[in-house]
Amino acid sequence: MPDLTPDEFRTLGHLFVDAVADARAGIEHQPVRDDVAPGTVRARFAREAAEHPAPLAGFPELVEAVTGDADTRWQHPGFHAFFPANASLTSLLGDLLSGAAGAQGMLWSTSPACTEVEQAITDQLARALGLPEDFTHDGGGGGAIQDSASSAALVALTAALHRAAPDPECGWRVRGVTGRERVYVTSETHSSLAKAARVAGLGGTGLHTVPCSPGTRSMDPAALRAAMRADAEAGCVPVLVCATVGTTSTGASDPVAAIVATAAEHAAWVHVDAAWAGVAALCPEHRWVVDGVAGADSFCTDAHKWLLTAFDASLFWVRDAAALPAALSITPPYLRDAASASGAVVDFRDWQIPLGRRFRALKLWAVLHGQGLSGLRAHLRGHIALAGELADRIRRHDDLELACEPVLSLVCLRASAGDTATTALLERVNADGRVLLSGTEIDGRPVVRVAFGAVGTNREHLEQLWDILTATP
Structure with a gap:
């Protein structure tokens, strides 16, 4: 069966947009979270997929009938749980254009627009947040839009591991971790760091939980210094310290500048996780959320939490644009081309874990x-x-x-x-x-x-x- 014609899409598009608008207009009259038993929605599906096509004009009503009483409405104005997920209608318009383009922006050459819009937008936002110029693509570093802060943490750890044990031939990826690498967090650090350590193969011993300063929920720099020195004396390698600005539980923040100074004694990577709070730096009176970041190696904040941008859009910057490709670039013949070989372009496949990537920058733009x-x-x-x-x-x-x-x-x-x-x-x-x-x-x-x-x-x-x-x- 052929795809929709542009005219058919135009007609159906009006119906689907109306369904979205109606749902948002009436969302406040719904409960924030439905009371539903596990398996309710799944039981409404037939065991086998439909053999024959059905009219798409009725699809919004079908979705509502199947899922409408079994949801948690994250866009509800009474949703004050976890942290927000701002799927603004403004961003959905950009997402529509992104989906329509269907670009696969793994290389500059597979979508120059996807790559360069992302470079421009992340540079603009770096400056708007008050990040140093060396976190921009113009300044020798740069930003990339990840799917989540969890992925950003894994990318940062991957780069940190490579920097801690470089190998011009194959890097740590092939040689494997030794079991002596250490990552430093607190009990308040997001669980994504523990997962990143697990995915990277560090195991349970690779994650070192540093005490908080007395009476606070912030990392104690003196305790960090003692832990890193003890690990180094024992033959371990301090690889990465995660400094959190705005922890999930209570909004606590670690002393980034002091952590940067301590980590520098061991050349350890400092990743600043400001997934929720970082966007507040757009307001000059809240620029404190980026204090000390100038000395960090990477910084992350989520546009899809509190910056009116639909999931997924996690903003991740590094000071050294070469650090990520050094750790992540694997280039088989089918990914080689003249533009990449020239060194004049950014291939964002080398700035993330997956190969493929969507045109996320359009919704942010x-x-x-x-x-x-x-x-x-x-x-x-x-x-x-x-x-x-x-x-x-x-x-x-x-x-x-x-x-x-x-x-x-x-x-x-x-x-x-x-x-x-x-x-x-x-x-x-x-x-x-x-x-x-x-x-x-x-x-x-x-x-x-x-x-x-x-x-x-x-x-x-x-x-x-x-x-x-x-x-x-």
């Missing part, structure tokens, strides 16, 4: 074009203001207390009556259906997290949340 930096700053500042007001209300309330000081748009709280009451509070709030929060632990005690950031969240939704939080059980 659409957001920058449609919102401008001023619109993005307003988006960020609005949520930060809501978090500040919520924190002030909690301080004045007899039955609630802050578990730690708020960070940007994240507020962590407890019930004053104790841990059992805190757990019950989270369950009661989520059972209401109009909002969704998530929990964590601090020092073994349960905590309720409120992470403002959904595209449509405004003061009205703060009032709604407050009413639910303070309602009599």
Whole structure:
């Protein structure tokens, strides 16, 4: 059966866009998360795929019938759990153009536009965030859009391992890790670093958990120095330190500059994971989130969390543009061409784990074009203001207390009556259906997290949340 003609696509496209617009328009009237039993959606599918085609005009209604009562609505303005996932309609327009192009941008020559738009956009954003010029493609480094911060961490670790044990013939990839390589994190570091260490073959002993400074949830530079020296004296190789800015649990940040100075004593790679918080540097008053990054080797922040860009779009920069190809480039004959051999172009296949890559930069370009930096700053500042007001209300309330000081748009709280009451509070709030929060632990005690950031969240939704939080059980 032939593909749709352009005219058929045009007609169906209007129906599909209407379905998306209708869903967004009515999302606030739906619960944030449906109460559904495992297997519900799968049971609605026949065992075998359909043999004959069906009209696509009815497909949006079919999707709604099968999945519409079994979802967690991440774009709901009452979604305050985890961290946001900003699939703005603006970014969806760019994603439509990306999908239509169908480009496979593994090499510059397979899509010069895909490559060079990404270079231009990541350079613009590096400057807008206040990163040093040597993190730009113009300045000797550069940015690439990964699928997630998890992939960015694995790419950074791969480059760090290669730099720690270079081999002009085959690199560490073929020789394998020795079992003596060490990666340094804290108990607050995202689990993606532990997974990256596992994927890289470092095993459980390769991950060294450094204590936090007393009374904080931030890496203790003195403890890091002691750990790295002890490992080096024992014949181990300090390879990478992950400094987090805005941890998932509580928004805590590690002292990046001090970590950079300590890591330099062993030539270890410093990767800064600012997946959630990093975009706040677009606001001059929150430029603290990139303090110390000038000395780091890599920096990551997610456009798909809090920057109005639909998943997946994780922004990853390095100071040395040669570091990633040195570790990741494998070039069989079928990937060789004159442009790559000239050294005048970037082949982004060498900046990531997979070979293939999508034209992700188009949706980010659409957001920058449609919102401008001023619109993005307003988006960020609005949520930060809501978090500040919520924190002030909690301080004045007899039955609630802050578990730690708020960070940007994240507020962590407890019930004053104790841990059992805190757990019950989270369950009661989520059972209401109009909002969704998530929990964590601090020092073994349960905590309720409120992470403002959904595209449509405004003061009205703060009032709604407050009413639910303070309602009599």
